[in-house]
Amino acid sequence: MKGIVFTEFLNLVESKFGLEMVDKIINKSNLESQGAYTAVGTYEFSEMLQLLQHLSESTGVSIDDLLMVYAEHFFKVLVDSYPGIISAYKDPIEMLSSIENHIHVEVKKIYPDAELPTFQIIEKSGELLVMVYKSSRAMYYFGLGLMNKTFEHFNSSAEIQLEKIKEDGTEVKFIIQKIS
Ligand code: HEM
Incomplete structure (x- = not known):
């Protein structure tokens, strides 16, 4: 999974739940990347699953709802990053x-x-x-x-x-x- 999916996910978690929550879900997970993502890197999808799982447990929001809210944020990132694709x-x-x-x-x-x-x-x-x-x-x-x-x-x-x-x-x- 591309790094941009992780970096934007953690940005959203920080803006909705604060930096402590970002630290908490990274620390609870067993991440080969140690939670240090770059937008152009590529990481195991299992890392995203763990982060989602721990965010869901900590907030009581279901993984499905978290993914949907995250996608709504990600759409804006896509529009801003790839205006040429969508303007077609x-x-x-x-x-x-x-x-x-x-x-x-x-x-x-x-x-x-x-x-x-x-x-x-x-x-x-x-x-x-x-x-x-x-x-x-x-x-x-x-x-x-x-x-x-x-x-x-x-x-x-x-x-x-x-x-x-x-x-x-x-x-x-x-x-x-x-x-x-
Ligand atoms: C995943 C780009 C529009 C559905 C992704 C990923 C990128 C991307 C970079 C992550 C791939 C990875 O982590 O390896 C784009 C761009 C779009 C666009 C640039 C428009 C400009 C859409 C739209 C949908 C969509 C409109 C609507 C259904 C998905 C889904 C995934 C995904 C469901 C998750 C991966 C999976 O389910 O296997 N996309 N996307 N994308 N995209 Fe798009």
């Missing part, structure tokens, strides 16, 4: 249906070792997008947060339903209905 789009459904064949393709050029999910489009119209998320990391709530923010970015809104195809969340169907 005028519509949220167009953007979300292009993650697989454009957006994450560009990400791979920037970070060849990025570990990205796949999104398979099942159905697409002007108002509806059905796609299947697949990733061994099961970060579908992170995807949900990014999708919510994508609609907000275009002053639009949507009702997004999740259906787990695999119980462990490594395959999840997203049914995305644009409502305005």
Whole structure:
């Protein structure tokens, strides 16, 4: 997992819960990196899982909710860091249906070792997008947060339903209905 995911995560934890919480969750975890991340480095995904687990235990917020809130913050980081990628789009459904064949393709050029999910489009119209998320990391709530923010970015809104195809969340169907 790329360092930018860790550095931005710890920034958000600091701003929401304070520096003591950052220290606490790093100290409780068994991290090869020792919790010292650089944006361009690459680290084990298991480090993110441990940090999330300990933040969840310390705050009582579920890992799913933490991932969704984190994704909403991360979207802003993406817009600021890669304005060129997002400015190619005028519509949220167009953007979300292009993650697989454009957006994450560009990400791979920037970070060849990025570990990205796949999104398979099942159905697409002007108002509806059905796609299947697949990733061994099961970060579908992170995807949900990014999708919510994508609609907000275009002053639009949507009702997004999740259906787990695999119980462990490594395959999840997203049914995305644009409502305005
Ligand atoms: C992960 C970039 C848009 C879904 C990531 C990662 C990067 C990235 C750098 C981390 C990869 C790693 O740690 O190795 C971008 C950029 C975007 C964008 C630059 C737009 C400009 C989106 C959108 C979605 C999305 C709109 C909506 C669903 C995900 C998910 C992951 C991810 C779910 C977590 C990894 C996983 O589930 O396996 N993306 N992304 N991304 N991205 Fe994107």
